[in-house]
Amino acid sequence: MVQERRQSVKQYNRNRVFRFIAARKRVSKQEIATELGLSLPTTTQNLNSLREEGLITENGTFESQVGRKARAVSIVPGFRVAVGLDITPHHISLVLADLNGDIIDHLRKSFTIASDEASYLALRDDIEAFIRKNQIRPEQILGMGISIPGIIAFDHETIVEADTLPVPNHFCRIMQKYFSFPCRILNDASCAGVAEFWRNDYENQTIVYLLLSNTVGGAILINGAPYAGMTNRSGEFGHMTIVPDGRHCSCGRYGCAEAYCSALVLSSHTDNNLETFFRELDNGNREFKDLVDRYLENLAILINNVNLSLDCPVVLGGYMGAYLKRYLDRIRRLVRERCTFVTDGLYVQPCACEFEAAALGAAISYIEEFIKNI
Numbered sequence: 001m002v003q004e005r006r007q008s009v010k011q012y013n014r015n016r017v018f019r020f021i022a023a024r025k026r027v028s029k030q031e032i033a034t035e036l037g038l039s040l041p042t043t044t045q046n047l048n049s050l051r052e053e054g055l056i057t058e059n060g061t062f063e064s065q066v067g068r069k070a071r072a073v074s075i076v077p078g079f080r081v082a083v084g085l086d087i088t089p090h091h092i093s094l095v096l097a098d099l100n101g102d103i104i105d106h107l108r109k110s111f112t113i114a115s116d117e118a119s120y121l122a123l124r125d126d127i128e129a130f131i132r133k134n135q136i137r138p139e140q141i142l143g144m145g146i147s148i149p150g151i152i153a154f155d156h157e158t159i160v161e162a163d164t165l166p167v168p169n170h171f172c173r174i175m176q177k178y179f180s181f182p183c184r185i186l187n188d189a190s191c192a193g194v195a196e197f198w199r200n201d202y203e204n205q206t207i208v209y210l211l212l213s214n215t216v217g218g219a220i221l222i223n224g225a226p227y228a229g230m231t232n233r234s235g236e237f238g239h240m241t242i243v244p245d246g247r248h249c250s251c252g253r254y255g256c257a258e259a260y261c262s263a264l265v266l267s268s269h270t271d272n273n274l275e276t277f278f279r280e281l282d283n284g285n286r287e288f289k290d291l292v293d294r295y296l297e298n299l300a301i302l303i304n305n306v307n308l309s310l311d312c313p314v315v316l317g318g319y320m321g322a323y324l325k326r327y328l329d330r331i332r333r334l335v336r337e338r339c340t341f342v343t344d345g346l347y348v349q350p351c352a353c354e355f356e357a358a359a360l361g362a363a364i365s366y367i368e369e370f371i372k373n374i
């Protein structure tokens with residue numbers, strides 16, 4: 001028992017030392033000891049073991065006026081990497097992320113996945129080529145997280161429901177057969193929320209991440225971990241009714257938030273190209289201005305409902321995330337006007353992770369797990 005406890009304290013300290021170095025990027029032994037409240041011999045012991053394993057490295061010296069210059073240490077970000085794959089009905093995105101959660105490389109291409117082996121093999125070839133191009137050794141890869149717009153079982157292997165993708169429920173196991181590293185399948189909004197949490201400083205907070213892409217999803221993140229609910233489908237804000245018997249939704253029902261707040265509501269007017277939509281808007285298109293006005297009013301209904309339920313920051317992400325930044329003040333005013341209670345609306349937050357958030361979050365699920373066990 002005592003032995004076990006000593007072991008766990010040792011592991012705990014080693015983990016803290018690694019995380020501290022990762023957070024600070026470049027740090028001296030003295031700083032680690034002082035800030036983490038560890039003795040110098042304990043710090044040295046931890047640094048030696050992390051260095052021997054290849055997890056950290058010396059990184060020059062710090063300038064000092066007196067005495068010897070202190071040596072700096074940093075983590076080796078590429079010691080292990082993870083792959084993130086985001087699949088949407090007509091595209092795939094791949095990212096390769098290091099231990100800092102930084103994107104080493106990414107690829108986005110048109111790809112309409114079908115339910116046949118030729119399609120799976122074509123996907124496998126793309127993934128293999130992407131890994132090969134980056135000269136990553138198989139043993140460096142912690143795993144591949146696959147993000148999809150759908151409900152996933154608690155085993156992270158079985159798809160329960162993914163109406164917009166024609167893949168079988170055991171799709172993850174098909175992928176697992178192709179690769180020597182592990183694969184898991186995850187909900188896209190949860191992945192994007194995890195990436196957002198990683199990028200932004202939401203420590204010890206609960207946040208809601210709203211995924212406003214061609215579908216509308218969401219994730220409730222409690223201190224960085226998605227809240228699963230009873231059946232692993234919490235945060236499906238896109239299918240909350242905001243207009244009874246309103247517009248037809250992709251789910252087959254009527255009046256869901258997705259039918260009013262998805263990126264398609266705007267981009268469908270410009271051949272599904274959001275960039276073109278906003279360019280034409282900036283060029284003075286009156287019709288587009290009215291569309292945006294109505295979009296923002298509907299979005300405010302959704303955001304207010306979410307905030308009334310959970311009373312926490314609501315981050316606006318997905319494809320729309322980057323475009324909504326310019327409307328932040330207006331959205332905050334709209335939710336202020338709609339809310340029953342006094343609020344400054346500052347709980348509405350722009351996203352920090354604009355780029356490939358879902359694919360990155362899928363990769364981060366493996367990075368987080370690895371760091372937890374260092």
Ligand SMILES: [Zn+2]
Pocket residue numbers: 238239249250251252253256257258
């Ligand atoms: Zn719906």
